[in-house]
Every structure is written in structure tokens, then in C-alpha cells.
Amino acid sequence: MVEGRLIEGVLRGEEAAIARSITMVEERLPGARALLAGLATHTGKALRVGLTGAPGAGKSTLLAALLSALRRAGKRVAVLAVDPSSPKTGGALLGDRVRMAMHAGDSGVFVRSMAGRAALGALAPAAGEAVDVLDAAGFDVVFLESVGAGQADHDIALECDVTLVLVAPGSGDGIQALKSGILEIADLWVVTKGDRPEAAGLKAELLASLSLAADARAIEERVVTVAALGGQGVPALLAKIEQAGAVARAPGSLEPRQLLRLRRRLLAAAAELCAERLPPDAPQLAELATRIKSGDLTVIGAARALLSGGNA
Ligand SMILES: Nc1nc2c(ncn2[C@@H]2O[C@H](COP(=O)(O)OP(=O)(O)OP(=O)(O)O)[C@@H](O)[C@H]2O)c(=O)[nH]1
Numbered sequence: 001m002v003e004g005r006l007i008e009g010v011l012r013g014e015e016a017a018i019a020r021s022i023t024m025v026e027e028r029l030p031g032a033r034a035l036l037a038g039l040a041t042h043t044g045k046a047l048r049v050g051l052t053g054a055p056g057a058g059k060s061t062l063l064a065a066l067l068s069a070l071r072r073a074g075k076r077v078a079v080l081a082v083d084p085s086s087p088k089t090g091g092a093l094l095g096d097r098v099r100m101a102m103h104a105g106d107s108g109v110f111v112r113s114m115a116g117r118a119a120l121g122a123l124a125p126a127a128g129e130a131v132d133v134l135d136a137a138g139f140d141v142v143f144l145e146s147v148g149a150g151q152a153d154h155d156i157a158l159e160c161d162v163t164l165v166l167v168a169p170g171s172g173d174g175i176q177a178l179k180s181g182i183l184e185i186a187d188l189w190v191v192t193k194g195d196r197p198e199a200a201g202l203k204a205e206l207l208a209s210l211s212l213a214a215d216a217r218a219i220e221e222r223v224v225t226v227a228a229l230g231g232q233g234v235p236a237l238l239a240k241i242e243q244a245g246a247v248a249r250a251p252g253s254l255e256p257r258q259l260l261r262l263r264r265r266l267l268a269a270a271a272e273l274c275a276e277r278l279p280p281d282a283p284q285l286a287e288l289a290t291r292i293k294s295g296d297l298t299v300i301g302a303a304r305a306l307l308s309g310g311n312a
Pocket residue numbers: 053054055056057058059060061062092147192193194195196226227228229230
């Protein structure tokens with residue numbers, strides 16, 4: 001069976017098998033479910049780190065610095081860049097490919113972009129499943145980079161153990177300019193380009209804004225300034241990522257992210273199965289629609305009947 005060979009390849013960390021598997025998951029190809037089921041017992045080891053920020057915030061530069069630091073520590077690292085707005089060959093990520101080329105030929109690094117194919121609503125779960133593939137392939141840390149697109153970033157954050165939101169000085173309106181809701185998804189806020197003179201002011205502005213909603217000291221612990229070009233602040237950020245990841249993944253933690261994630265996956269899979277069993281032209285739907293129209297059933301009543309598998 002094809003999936004069986006792929007599973008073995010992924011577990012051995014073979015790049016071609018990993019790439020093929022991610023494509024299967026991304027494009028919902030036949031066999032993707034069997035593949036994920038086969039890999040499932042081998043997942044749960046990787047630390048999943050979300051990283052998001054406006055265009056030009058410094059995501060690629062910081063990722064390159066984090067990658068180098070993690071490689072020096074002997075960790076295997078993967079980056080999955082998700083861009084819901086551009087087609088697969090889109091330009092936005094090409095620059096990243098070039099930057100990441102410094103890791104080309106290093107089998108401890110895997111970089112891949114994932115774009116547009118999956119329906120927008122399904123992109124985050126598909127990205128999460130692609131991370132499962134990388135997790136099973138033995139990567140210690142998997143970064144899910146998203147290219148600031150509001151709701152998609154939020155959904156992607158739910159697939160991660162730790163989420164970093166990057167804010168850069170010199171973008172004009174400071175934190176006012178950020179997409180609404182983006183700050184709330186962060187476990188750690190990262191002020192990038194810390195070598196620039198406006199960075200301290202931005203950090204103060206960020207702290208003031210965040211402290212309205214929560215304990216100021218607790219917030220301060222979670223705001224980190226880095227100057228990734230020169231590497232300043234990167235080891236400290238890495239330590240905070242590992243610390244936040246350990247908390248999020250602790251079995252006794254109040255909201256183990258893995259459980260939340262699995263609950264969401266379960267719902268998404270149930271919806272997928274439902275849609276598969278009931279294509280829009282299913283006779284059962286036509287019959288129920290007629291009954292709803294005649295006042296014999298309500299929409300919610302018919303939906304309940306469908307879910308319970310019984311007759312309305
Ligand atoms: N001064 C300074 N500039 C930086 C630093 N980090 C990144 N930059 C610059 O900021 C610009 C954007 O950096 P990128 O890392 O490409 O930002 P990005 O968020 O990946 O951008 P997109 O992929 O276009 O969304 C580049 O010109 C970088 O050289 C830093 O630590 N200090």
C-alpha cells in the first residue's frame with residue numbers, strides 16, 4: 001500500500017516522503033486520512049510555535065536567527081509558512097526561500113510553504129495536519145509562520161503550543177496599525193528590530209496597551225525585544241518559547257493545547273464526513289427540504305435528525 005511506504009519514509013525523516021505527505025494533506029488527496037491515521041501515534045513530541053506579524057515585521061529574519069540557534073543546539077527544525085492570500089507559487093514567500101537557502105542541504109531543517117489550495121476555513125486544520133507529519137518525522141520544533149490575515153492567524157494559533165506576535169518599530173502608527181484581535185492571540189509579544197531607536201517607545205506603548213487588560217508584571221514577562229539581524233535577544237526569546245511551550249503542554253495544565261486542538265480536529269473531521277455523506281444533491285436533503293418548506297419540519301429539527309442518523 002502506497003500510504004504504508006509513505007508512513008515508513010516519514011518516520012525515517014526522508015525529505016521526499018515528508019514533502020509528498022504534506023501535499024496529500026494540503027490537497028486532501030485520497031489516502032491522506034489513512035496516512036494521518038498511521039502517523040498519529042508518532043505525533044505529540046514536537047514543540048509547535050506559531051509566528052505571525054504584519055508584512056515586513058521581521059518574521060523571516062527572526063526565523064532564520066531562531067533556526068540557527070536551534071541547529072546549534074542540535075535540534076531538528078521545520079518551518080511551514082502559511083499564506084492564505086497568495087496562490088501556491090506566490091511571490092511573498094519566495095524571498096523566504098532564498099533566505100532559508102542558507103540551510104539548504106541540512107537535513108535537520110525543512111522549509112515549506114502552504115498556500116491557498118485548501119478552502120480558507122480548512123487551511124488552519126490542514127496546516128495543523130501538515131505539522132503532524134513534521135512532528136512524526138522527528139522535528140523537535142515546528143514553526144507555523146502565518147502572513148498576517150486576521151482570522152486565519154487566529155485559527156493557526158489554535159494549532160500551536162506557543163504563538164508569537166511580532167511588532168516592528170517604524171511602521172508609522174505603532175500598535176494602532178495592527179490588525180484588530182491580533183495581539184490577543186499571542187503567548188509572547190516580540191518587538192523586532194530592537195536596534196532601532198523607536199523600539200523602546202513601541203515596547204512601552206505595547207505594555208501600556210496590554211496592561212489595561214491584565215496584570216502588568218505578568219505581561220512584562222511575556223514581551224521580548226529582539227534585534228534578529230545582529231542576534232541580540234534571540235537566546236532569551238528561545239528560552240521563553242521553551243518555557244511557554246512546557247507550560248502549554250504540561251499534562252496538568254488547565255487548558256492543554258493538545259486536547260483543545262484535538263477537539264477542534266474532531267469537529268472539523270465530523271463536518272467533513274457529514275459533507276461527504278450528504279452532497280448537495282443527496283435525495284435525503286431534497287426530501288427534508290420539501291418537508292421544511294411544507295412546515296412539517298424546522299431546519300434545526302431536520303439537522304438534528306440528520307446528525308442522529310434517524311428519520312425525521
Ligand atoms: N534594523 C533592523 N532591521 C531588521 C531587523 N530584522 C529585520 N529587519 C529588516 O526589516 C525588513 C523586513 O524583514 P523580514 O524579515 O523580511 O520581514 P517579514 O516579516 O518576513 O516580511 P514579509 O515576508 O514581507 O512579510 C528587512 O529589510 C530586514 O532587513 C533587525 O533586527 N534590525
